[in-house]
Amino acid sequence: MTQHPVETSFWHRLLDTKLTRRSAVGSAAVAAAAVTLPVTLSDAQAQANNGGAVSPTGQAAAPRSFPPFRMIEPTTADTITLPAGYRFQVLAPWGEKFTDDGRTIGFNHDFVGFFPIDLLEGGRSSTEALLTINHEYVNPLFVGGNTKERTAQQIRAEMQDVGVSVVRVRREAGTWKVVPDPRNRRIDAFTDVELTGPVRGSAVVKGATTVKGTVGNCSGGQTPWGTLLTCEENVDGYQKAWEGSGYEAMHQGWVTEIDPFDPAWTPKKRTGMGRFRHENAAVVLAKDGRVVAYMGDDMQDACIYKFVSRGKYDPKNRAAARDLLADGDLYVANFGNGTWVLLDYDRNKKLQDARNGDKPLFTSQAEVLADARAAALAVGGTPVDRPEDIEVHPRNGDVYAALTNNSKHGNFFGQIIKWTEAGSDPGALKFLWGVFAYGGPQSGFASPDNLVFDAYGNLWMVTDNSDLGTNPIKAYHGNNAMFFFPTEGPNAGKAYRFAVGPVEAEMTGPVFSPDGRTLFLAIQHPGEDSPSLDQLTSTFAAAPGTKIPRPTLVAIEGFPGWRA
Template structure:
């Protein structure tokens, strides 16, 4: 990352002040950093490079390997397992935090179901602070399991209960000694499937949304992103399926499927659905200011044979005007990626003749920009956007601005293991309309992982990834994998692209939404849908994080500790 850009993520901002791109932890700085890392760092480096790695004393009578923290994992990699627990390397520990059903507001609201993206907002962020022990966490809740919620019967009461269990929980947490705790703060709230939310942008008040300017709720909340001005972008995915599940409940599918902006610090600010960013199966939004201050957001449409998008705001970010910044995402241009020729294609009805001429059954597909944005997937394919293999999370490398894309899999084309793609904008400029790309890592038995999903970088530029396999334990080609897991990848040096297994989740669960505390000492990750394939409450396949007196598994966050923290 260059000095004239600002990242949306706390750990990326730390990079600007603690790690120079020129020194890149070289020579003496690298040695000083390595000396503070755990002994397992040395073991991991020896495993990767063979015997004879140089060592220095860590000041406690133990020799650890020297070397660049970008090139080696700070842990001894673990083996796959099918245990119904969290498994982490020696020297690391984890705790359950904010599980489904825990009361977290002053008026008795409870944490929603199936945790996904986690946003970390230091409690002192608006005062310029970066607290690593006091924060508002925003927790996405993607979907519900009627068996565990007790809502299998399709009554109005049960459908409302399901809507209340989705959306976003805004939860204050603090660290007391070694333990993280939920605090019942006045700003804690549930922005759920019944919350009043405003539509903004070109689709507001138009025919595709039946003239609506205000809508009910946010659901299908998968991954997301954070803005430089301290708001959450929660991404709505797989929302069309609820049309049938909630039939007769007043649910409007076209009111969902957008990127919704929420201010965790201001309960009085009405959340906004940003229709200019398009409607599709939104996985995430990776946000970064461009060189001229305009905001760029990279997004994936999580479906087989769907596309990768880029949104560019009309206005520019002003660090001194948070109020104005909260309107930046209301207007802008939406592009789709053509990987065949490395171009970004503008999805603008007035400027793109292919959109004006697109037809289905001899009828125009679109008659306005509102139509284009409301069916961005059809518009993307109409102008030559490249259908790819389930683009899930997208994240931006903190050191060089490369864009990493998790392509989970595509059984239609025999891609059962997925891959991670690296996209480099022309001139490393996020406003560029041309790019080059390459495959960073392939899934499969050789690499040890399958179905990459959520991604997160640390300030050294290492990539951390969690997997999204729904067929582990039943698909013989994935016997090598064990339960869904988290992997570490160096992105530079002799081991670039090599996967090191850091953690393994419980039975039938995904780990989702990983995010760091600003000091790098805590990694938060969601445990989603443990025991999802249970046939009944009498035949549970998991009991992970069950409440006292119960054996029903609970989605939850876990806080993983034992990391040495960021060292300059």
């Protein structure tokens, strides 16, 4: 998610090039019984888009033109700064034990999924849930205190600190708590994960059908049937970082589906969704019931994609729904003519004709998917400015994408774009797009990153200015922040600053509880640029008796909740 070189950080020097803090995906060529989900199609759509954020009536509430808070000013304070009337609580910080076998919460929290504990019975509990927390990467200085001569033991600890945590939480007496549950668990770099789709068993993965681990877990998405899609973003650099561990880069860089409710269900890498620097997967339903997932490739001059399942979602058959993402079509966006271009070797002759000199770029669909970025550019996909999170408006179906920035072309501030699919159908192959909001001093924000809609259709956005250094942007922006945008009315596209994060931290993975009263937000890499344990730049969320800053989840309260 963050993208810049840091001279003091071993990890980022190792995983990066001049362009990026963590290396890009290379351009080298016992299942549960069916569970009935008594929810409507619209309910499922809203839950998938926004982690369950729907009004008490089950429908998206009426829009608001003004934020429910008084906008705050920029700051560089080493805390979370909020408007009057709002408060935050540290929840599930790195290193906290939460399983019966002594596993601890992983490092560098990112995407957060909110799965109401009663979801499979059609409920929308806002006080008890299974949370899924992505852990994107580690900082060896904090994890092992050693950035140079790292031991095999330290490398193993790093491999255990990435992946995903599944954590049961409950709100009791005004406080959120992590509570015991047999479903509490870690999925890390050692976990068995099944490959599905065209790459399974192919030469691309040397015949593998099961691989080890999920890593580089950036943003993600939730499905209408109650599973997590965790997105593997920056994965190739681990090959050198974890030398001797058996790590295979080609086994990573996919979208991995995990069922938080069913520990016995083996996680699945959905290779049909392509291999690239996956930022997110925003899941919605086409008008005919097919499943659609919008995805960004977080890299300068990379593309935006859409996966469309071949099968249709049946809310009464969860077992079948868990197989829907194994089979489908991958498309790339061409913003020049507003079309989605099919990335299928057998059905798109451009892929068959694509060559590197006298050598074909691809000879099979498995090769196309394994190097989806090269395939996208070969068929006319439009390179854009670091496409990060993509989310779908719960009221009208418009799709919003954060384009963080692109210093190669002088776009230092970034922007948020949106598009409308033909007929407002996510399954359509044509769209009309425009810019929703520009970053810069005039708007007060820069480098938009993760997005989330509330039940009214207002947009909330967090920034990723971790690569600013001495850039003058910081003079008006302060620390990374969270902003509110009305999407309708006279103030549509206007940014209102809601929260400011700690020193050198990103705020990531925002998700609301279904009643709108709690916002869960991940605090990633506070004190990231600390030169040593004796020269810490942040102490945010440090454990009692220590000063080392900890990535953590926070629960922010003070919201009035949704009103229909």
